[in-house]
Amino acid sequence: xxxxxxxxxxxxxxxxxxxxxxxxxxxxxxxxxxxxxxxxxxxxxxxxxxxxxxxxxxxxxxxxxxxxxxxxxxxxxxxxxxxxxxxxxxxxxxxxxxxxxxxxxxxxxxxx
Numbered sequence: 001x002x003x004x005x006x007x008x009x010x011x012x013x014x015x016x017x018x019x020x021x022x023x024x025x026x027x028x029x030x031x032x033x034x035x036x037x038x039x040x041x042x043x044x045x046x047x048x049x050x051x052x053x054x055x056x057x058x059x060x061x062x063x064x065x066x067x068x069x070x071x072x073x074x075x076x077x078x079x080x081x082x083x084x085x086x087x088x089x090x091x092x093x094x095x096x097x098x099x100x101x102x103x104x105x106x107x108x109x110x111x112x
Contacts, residue, residue, distance in 0.1 A: 010097055013076055020054050020068050027051065 027050045034042055055069035 007093070013072060014097070016068075016072055016075070020072070023068075024051060024054055 027047055031039060031042055031047050053067050055067050
């Protein structure tokens with residue numbers, strides 16, 4: 001994968017992570033719009049299902065066998081070993097966005 005492809009993939013992963021947060025915020029907003037007398041039923045059913053499908057960051061018992069955050073982590077780990085960096089600038093940009101991964105081993109001689 002060339003550096004443009006890597007950057008695009010990183011941007012897509014970042015957007016995917018943002019979407020997880022946005023869905024959570026929108027579900028909370030929708031719940032808050034409901035009259036108080038029906039919020040508890042909604043909270044116990046559709047609201048909890050939505051949050052459990054996103055990640056493990058919720059107050060409910062149970063969860064999902066595969067939530068969106070699991071997919072993001074799998075996507076990130078599957079591609080970490082396939083990155084190619086052609087310059088110090090590309091490497092610095094990657095590290096600034098994602099932190100330093102132990103899986104990534106770079107030698108300056110590998111850069112064009």
